[in-house]
Amino acid sequence: MREVAVLGLGMHPWGKFPEKPLNNICRVAVEAALSDADLQWRDVQAVAAASSRFSGGKGWGLNGNDVVEDMGSTGVPVYNLSAGCAAGGNAFNIGCMLVASGCHDVVMVVGGEKMPKGFIQTSGLEDESDPEYLRQRCIGLPGPGFWALLTRRRMAEYGTTEEDLARIAVKAHEVGTHNENARFRQLFSIEDVLKSNMVSYPLRLYEICPVSDGAAAVILCSAEIARKKTTSPVTVAASAVATARFDDGIPRALACPIGSGSAHHSEAAIAVGRALETAAVGPKDIDLVELQDNTVYYELAFPEEWGLCEPGESESLMRAGETLPTGRLPINPSGGFLCFGEATTAQGLFQICEVGWQLRGAAAQRQVPNAKLGLAQSLGLGGNAAAAVLKR
Amino acid sequence: MSEAERVHAAQGLFAETAQGPRLLGSKCRTCSTPYFPRSESCHNPDCSQSDLEDAAFGPHGKLWSCAIQNYPPPPPVVYDEPFAPYAVGLVDMPEGLRVLGRILTDDPQAVEVGGEVELVIEPLATSGESAQQLVSWQFKPR
Ligand SMILES: [Zn+2]
Numbered sequence: 001m002r003e004v005a006v007l008g009l010g011m012h013p014w015g016k017f018p019e020k021p022l023n024n025i026c027r028v029a030v031e032a033a034l035s036d037a038d039l040q041w042r043d044v045q046a047v048a049a050a051s052s053r054f055s056g057g058k059g060w061g062l063n064g065n066d067v068v069e070d071m072g073s074t075g076v077p078v079y080n081l082s083a084g085c086a087a088g089g090n091a092f093n094i095g096c097m098l099v100a101s102g103c104h105d106v107v108m109v110v111g112g113e114k115m116p117k118g119f120i121q122t123s124g125l126e127d128e129s130d131p132e133y134l135r136q137r138c139i140g141l142p143g144p145g146f147w148a149l150l151t152r153r154r155m156a157e158y159g160t161t162e163e164d165l166a167r168i169a170v171k172a173h174e175v176g177t178h179n180e181n182a183r184f185r186q187l188f189s190i191e192d193v194l195k196s197n198m199v200s201y202p203l204r205l206y207e208i209c210p211v212s213d214g215a216a217a218v219i220l221c222s223a224e225i226a227r228k229k230t231t232s233p234v235t236v237a238a239s240a241v242a243t244a245r246f247d248d249g250i251p252r253a254l255a256c257p258i259g260s261g262s263a264h265h266s267e268a269a270i271a272v273g274r275a276l277e278t279a280a281v282g283p284k285d286i287d288l289v290e291l292q293d294n295t296v297y298y299e300l301a302f303p304e305e306w307g308l309c310e311p312g313e314s315e316s317l318m319r320a321g322e323t324l325p326t327g328r329l330p331i332n333p334s335g336g337f338l339c340f341g342e343a344t345t346a347q348g349l350f351q352i353c354e355v356g357w358q359l360r361g362a363a364a365q366r367q368v369p370n371a372k373l374g375l376a377q378s379l380g381l382g383g384n385a386a387a388a389v390l391k392r
Numbered sequence: 393m394s395e396a397e398r399v400h401a402a403q404g405l406f407a408e409t410a411q412g413p414r415l416l417g418s419k420c421r422t423c424s425t426p427y428f429p430r431s432e433s434c435h436n437p438d439c440s441q442s443d444l445e446d447a448a449f450g451p452h453g454k455l456w457s458c459a460i461q462n463y464p465p466p467p468p469v470v471y472d473e474p475f476a477p478y479a480v481g482l483v484d485m486p487e488g489l490r491v492l493g494r495i496l497t498d499d500p501q502a503v504e505v506g507g508e509v510e511l512v513i514e515p516l517a518t519s520g521e522s523a524q525q526l527v528s529w530q531f532k533p534r
Pocket of ligand 1: 420421422423424425434435436439440441442443
């Protein structure tokens, strides 16, 4: 397999843009990535795109086709990837393979989405064969309630406090305030977070990511092309996708086998594990991680589940400031989902952009000093996950 | 007011049996994996031969975790008007099943991780003049 370089990074800021068509939002990201790569649209030989359930794509998830029609129909192959909120990460994986395999030299990966209001209703079906419908009809447990269950368990196991949870949100905004692409850039105090509305005890409004509109695009190319454009390109050390293990103790519908007794998102752990293995690095070698923080809980749980730190260590690292860009284990220097909100299928690519900018040393006030190796991880409905390790 | 008719929130998921309330699921004869709701095949990748039989689970369980639904969720969720926060739980049952459910209590704050619970089949909302009461499986702290 050939080495793959990340040549162009582009983003449309995250926010709510009711007046702006999705095509415009995607075009901003695509043009920014092309310009960053010093390439033209006609240089793009293939497109891997994240399929959205919420916007564009002609109702069929054909979001890559929308982009191609908008930019100019050159006849390029388009791969539309559906993986829930991991779709951007999955599309990145396919883009990498298209270059690594030698099929194409320049590939565009793109994800853009406009989200409806409110917390995400995962299926929208009203049918007793649909587990999500059954969960709401028979129990009444929307997504935040599920995160609250995981969080409460951690509180009982490790003594995590409500103040710890609030502190993670405070930290997210401390770094996100420096990111011009982030939607929520105001600073909060612990008291502000603790005073925000309780959504599902123990989780409060500012500890949960809302939905947003946004788009991100990435240009991947062969090392040969990258060398013509830059002397020290960011390259893909590994890209992996995975699905969940059956016995991980996370009920994805109404119930699951207890398994080992713990509960962890095995899909994320498998994807990250494969990515680290392929990159031939250990979890402690990672200089920064962009992980999927739909809620503050994941910033505590994921680093431990992946071996970035020891079980039960996350709170003390966070309290000591070690998860800031200047710390020992920088987590989400972009500000993460808490500051961006979730444009679901674009999330995996905003992470790639952030990791890429960090490795280039172009992240200004949120820069992780001397970052050489960065990890990006996304998670989606259906037990989907993607992970990538970028290096410079 | 005449007694409201009890309507199951979903069909075939739970029942009042001669032994008491039970969740209706399946169990694999080969690998003992429990399923709720019923499953036609075993999803355990390490199982050599999918061989499902009907199984009933309950009434005992222990709260692996619990939380509170603090805001009124959108339909099709059913709750008492005016809305009052209710407790939800993830319950480990001795049959090897981990199951989500609403917690039947007047004091959601008092529900604790590790607490013993018992399966009940009770209305999701008791207020209002409706001729029908939607009932579902719930867990009652012991
Ligand atoms: Zn089996």
